[in-house]
Amino acid sequence: MASKYLLLGMLYFVQGMPYGLQSGLLPIYLRTVGLSFTSISLTKALYFPWILKVFWAPFVDQCWNKQTWLLLSMCGLAVACLTCASLSPGENCKALATVLILMNLMASTQDIAVDGMAVRLLNQDEVGYGNTIQVVGYKLGSVLAGGGFLAVIHLIGWRSLFLLLASMYCLVMVYTWHATELQTRPSCRSDREKLQHRSLNPCDLLQELLIVPGTTWTLIFVINYKLGEQGAMSMFPLFLLDNGFSPQELGVWNGMVAMGFSIAGSTLGGVLISRKGPPLSLLKVSLILRLASLCFQALVLFLFSSKSSIIKVAAIFSIILQHFMAGIISTLTFSIMMHCTQRAVESIQATHYSFLATAEVLGKLVCSTLVGGLVDAVGFAPSYLLFLMLSGLTIIHVMKAPVIGN
Template sequence: MSSPYLPLGLLYLVQGFPYGLQSGLLPVLLRTQGLSLSHIGLTRALYLPWLLKFLWSPLVEGGRWRWLVLSTGALGVCCALCSLLPLQAGVSPVAWLLLLMHILSSLQDVAVDAVAVGVLRQEQLGLGNMVQVVAYKLGSVLSGGGALTLLGLLGWRAIFLILAMGYFLAVLSACCSPALKGENQQGDPKGHASCDLRLRDLVGGVLRAPGTAWTMAYVLIYKLGEQGSLTMVPLLLLDQGVSPAELGIWSGILSLGFSIAGSCVGGLFLRTGRSVLFLLRGLFILRLSCLLLQTLLLSSLGRDTSIVKVGLFLTLLIQNFLAGVITTATFTLMMHCTRQAPSRVQVSHYSLLSSLEVLGKVVFSAVSGLLVDSLGVSSSFSLFILLSCLPLLHLQSIPPTLH
């Protein structure tokens, strides 16, 4: 427990639970009840609290340890409440609880990120961000594809009780970790100092930090086309007769397993000291090629269904692997940019970047269903391909401070 990696990993693991429930379990339940792709896409509005992290980051900075423990414990209580709801009650009560979980999880995220920025040394950023991304995705696997696969076996109540136990274990781990608790006590000696940050401090310290403007634009666009594809392909396969259990295995467990493997590869690659820029350029080209193949397969979905389905599942695995490497490299780039901001605003700086990263993913995930319903599969996926070219072009103007 003297190392920061284990307690940080547990905290990021449980942080992935709401995302897995939202992206893996809820869409399939809604689709099986006959809702349109447009309506399912609009449920992404439940991610709204993640877009507001920057606004309340000074409040969390004023009591990191208190907010970390309270938010994580409250998330466990929410899961316990979900276990009391019968599945036949419909999705509305679950959706409201998910919204509350997103609010609490975004508060927890600000506190954990603040500790990670302070604890991890420069040479630990690659491995630390690998732990962050891998743990978060593993949490989303357990609560998304895992819950979907085991729903018929364990039942609704048992699944949410297991998730609640995970949150309480994360609280215990954080309380027993001197590496995390000591950092919070050192970084917050007065408990309220950061609440006194004035607007000009935020503007001067956050927005004027070297490379911030470029990084803000990058995190908004780097996943646009990818998000549209990963959101729509599983639902399109569901329309072709693939069962929810099969989707839980392929699109939930296996795909996110490949994503976790990609995150590990990215962390190990960056640990060697190699260039983030070099890695991202190659990955964006590979991702674009995979999306082109996926679009061709979708155009043949109605002709030879069995072969096309296997091909689409394979492209999902490759896509998720590449997404894992890209995400680890991107979060390392974000943290490197944050370290160049004044220490008094680093929490707000990183919260702004991570909020924009979520904004880019959520907004396009929300409208991707509308695009497919209105433009059709071929036209909408052609748009996804064009959008996937934007980050590759944006890398050409990366500032020297971020190399």
């Protein structure tokens, strides 16, 4: 069991690094060189492979094995990092954007393989801890590549940063190559079952995914649950940057300390699932608490003054509180998704989970892409009122969950 968790943790860790680079380091860097909120938000469009991954998820399900896909995707990520090391971000924006798209393509393919492997490796009693490792490992990778590198990039430089990342991918590739969990676990799918699902056209496959019990409710939830939270977490650090906080301060408080609390929240979420039972009842309480923390952050924004030490401390505390609640909710959400996917036949489980995960990314991406334009157009205060409303709608949806949502 320990080796199973270690393998999942390492794979999710390296999978989170591209996200950390683009969500933690890149927006602050671009704002320091004078780009508008709208332009910064539009860089989120580079995540589009995560939305499209459901189209190649069936190939990951049916062709080769999960170990092969993991090795190929991490090799692609290592090559992308080496390419980034040779680029100058201020002079080769188009080339950098192309490489970042490649990184997202490789990371999303790795995600399909890892999620499919996790669904099969984890039994019902292990889902809580398994999803804790998933969320925590991903966030640790994001913290290292985002907040950690933002805090030290002026010391180690752009080139050394990406050479280090490439080395880390190579080390995890070696570990994955020798992982006994991937080499010895037999497949229980019959040749007839494989042939049946391989011949499905997209419409038939979509129907197969939607008839899995609880899929429709889960799909709507994962699209919506991040909307208000994502808008606040994307814009509040940039608000602080415009009001006296330095990039280094944000790298420490938003990129490292707050993410540490996010990891603590994710860990707590896994422990609660393992000890308290079905995640849905825990999710209802957590969403209400998140709405309260978002109200507190909105109040800080309305009263913010860069000359007030108390308000600055409150701003940092609001970031920490938001990340902590986001960590709890993320683990609960992914556990609900995995419980839902485990009801599907094994030959489409990776595709089913990718289908749900794609909806989750779509919700985050749409919000984070459009929120900059919203803030530029109407300002922070009206935008936060919208964030509060979206978070409230998510609570209403969860309160109306069917029994199968547990």
